[in-house]
Amino acid sequence: MPSTLSLTALIKQGHEIPHHRPWLRAVVTEEAWRGAAQRLAAQDWALLGLWGDKDSVHMALCDEAAGEFGVVSLACPDGGFPSVAQSHPPALHLEAAIRDLFGLQPSGSPDPRPWLDHGRWGVRYPLDRNEAPQETPPYVFLPCEGESLHEIAVGPVHAGIIEPGHFRFTATGETVVRLEERLGYAHKGVEALMASAEIGRASRLAGRVSGDSVVAYGIAFARAVEAALRFEAPRRAAWLRALMAELERLANHIGDIGAICNDAAFALMHAHCGVLRERVLRAADLSFGHRLMRDRVVPGGVAADLDDQGIACLRALIQEVRRRFAVGFPLSSSSTTIPPRCRTALLAPASFNRPWPVNTRAAAMSGEARGGASTPGARRGTRPTMRSPSRFPCSRPATSTRACG
Numbered sequence: 239m240p241s242t243l244s245l246t247a248l249i250k251q252g253h254e255i256p257h258h259r260p261w262l263r264a265v266v267t268e269e270a271w272r273g274a275a276q277r278l279a280a281q282d283w284a285l286l287g288l289w290g291d292k293d294s295v296h297m298a299l300c301d302e303a304a305g306e307f308g309v310v311s312l313a314c315p316d317g318g319f320p321s322v323a324q325s326h327p328p329a330l331h332l333e334a335a336i337r338d339l340f341g342l343q344p345s346g347s348p349d350p351r352p353w354l355d356h357g358r359w360g361v362r363y364p365l366d367r368n369e370a371p372q373e374t375p376p377y378v379f380l381p382c383e384g385e386s387l388h389e390i391a392v393g394p395v396h397a398g399i400i401e402p403g404h405f406r407f408t409a410t411g412e413t414v415v416r417l418e419e420r421l422g423y424a425h426k427g428v429e430a431l432m433a434s435a436e437i438g439r440a441s442r443l444a445g446r447v448s449g450d451s452v453v454a455y456g457i458a459f460a461r462a463v464e465a466a467l468r469f470e471a472p473r474r475a476a477w478l479r480a481l482m483a484e485l486e487r488l489a490n491h492i493g494d495i496g497a498i499c500n501d502a503a504f505a506l507m508h509a510h511c512g513v514l515r516e517r518v519l520r521a522a523d524l525s526f527g528h529r530l531m532r533d534r535v536v537p538g539g540v541a542a543d544l545d546d547q548g549i550a551c552l553r554a555l556i557q558e559v560r561r562r563f564a565v566g567f568p569l570s571s572s573s574t575t576i577p578p579r580c581r582t583a584l585l586a587p588a589s590f591n592r593p594w595p596v597n598t599r600a601a602a603m604s605g606e607a608r609g610g611a612s613t614p615g616a617r618r619g620t621r622p623t624m625r626s627p628s629r630f631p632c633s634r635p636a637t638s639t640r641a642c643g
Contacts, residue, residue: 245283245299245306248274252310260465261298263309271312272320274299279325288322288329290336292366295319314342321346338422339365339429351377354422365430382408382416394423437463437537445532450493453479453486456535463537475539481552482522482531482540488559489518499570507570514562521555524548 243251252264266274274297277283286307287298296311312319321344323330333344334353341363355362357374387410394402402423408416428447432440444459445452457479464471471479496511519529525548526534534542544552570576 243273244304245301245308246304249308249310255311258309259468260461261307261309263296263311265294265311265313268312268320271297271310274310275320275322275325275329278322278329285322285326285329288332288336290314290340290342292340295336295342297322317341318343318345320344321348323347323349339363341366341369354425356422364427377420379406379418379420380416384410384415386410387415394420441536442533445535449530450490451486452530452532453482453535456533457483460535460537469538471539478540478542478544479535481544482526482534485518485522485525485552486531489515489522492518492559495570499573499576502573503575504570504573507566507573510562510566514559517555517558521551524551 246262248266248270249262249264252266252270254262254264274283278285278299282301282303284300284302285297286300287296289296293315294311294313296309298307298309300307319342321329321333323333323344324346327348330347330349331353333347334349334351336342337344338352338355356377357371360371362369362371387408390407390409392405392407394404396402404420404423406416406418406420407414426447428443432443435443441456441459441463444455447455460471460479463469492511492515496508496515499505499511500508522531523529525544526542528534528542531542534540
């Protein structure tokens with residue numbers, strides 16, 4: 239049974255690290271680490287992050303009901319740690335990233351395949367031991383069983399300008415039985431570049447981790463520095479950061495809505511959203527001096543202010559977005575191609591057959607816990623089956639959603 243200790247009490251029981259800000263952090267025992275994983279599985283807490291360094295692993299947790307946040311750390315003198323993904327699958331790719339980068343092995347992991355390491359780095363475990371590479375066996379995708387199934391391989395090179403990624407669809411007709419992704423092709427080693435970098439350079443690196451999340455990464459890094467230095471950014475800077483983050487979110491959501499419509503063969507809405515997203519980027523450029531607002535969020539505040547011209551531009555943008563969506567969105571919802579292709583359901587192996595919290599990015603990225611579409615049966619009435627990673631034999635050891643790609 240999971241422990242009933244509060245998150246703060248769990249941290250207080252460990253060896254608390256002084257001066258850690260903004261949240262409490264403590265080095266805990268393996269038993270406490272496993273207890274935290276059980277609280278995640280019971281949905282008492284939410285997983286905010288899971289990462290490693292040379293001799294330990296760290297887990298950021300949130301108890302939303304109590305409004306508590308904290309970080310638990312576990313020393314790994316033997317080079318391993320109890321798998322969190324064994325009881326909480328959204329941690330799977332985060333653990334795989336720890337293994338690929340540091341060589342720390344998650345014992346009991348339901349999926350031992352690599353994630354970031356594609357055998358092209360020239361070294362193994364680059365952030366720790368820098369071992370010589372070994373021969374890399376072929377990557378084995380999880381199988382599906384059933385009649386009339388076929389596989390469709392997409393990527394890693396795509397026709398658009400999106401980053402590389404391989405997607406393996408298993409389908410029967412239009413029903414997608416399984417979609418499994420393999421990412422990591424664009425891993426850039428930002429974490430190693432940030433080590434020992436001065437704050438200004440590290441801030442610029444943070445803003446270049448991902449082109450569609452420039453502001454988000456910039457704010458995260460700036461607030462981490464400010465917390466460490468016990469510095470509070472000016473109130474106007476906080477509001478301008480929020481405004482930039484909303485512009486970034488708006489551009490991304492508009493682009494995603496258009497892309498979803500395009501994938502469902504409704505190109506008209508894709509074109510409308512492309513024009514509208516460009517309007518948002520131009521408004522950001524006029525208001526803050528850069529289309530992606532890169533390097534506008536800095537530790538201590540912001541590097542660009544908003545003048546009267548920018549305010550007028552943003553107000554006009556809001557009106558245009560409202561007007562265009564009032565016309566365009568009903569077109570997509572009334573289309574004959576959109577609703578049938580967007581009514582999907584989660585199908586998961588029996589070992590994952592429980593509701594997982596989806597309020598973390600890790601949960602959203604956990605591809606192994608996602609399955610298929612609205613019609614699970616194959617054409618001849620045979621229900622396709624998917625093997626759980628925990629029952630799938632892999633001969634190999636080894637996504638990270640950490641801020642450092």
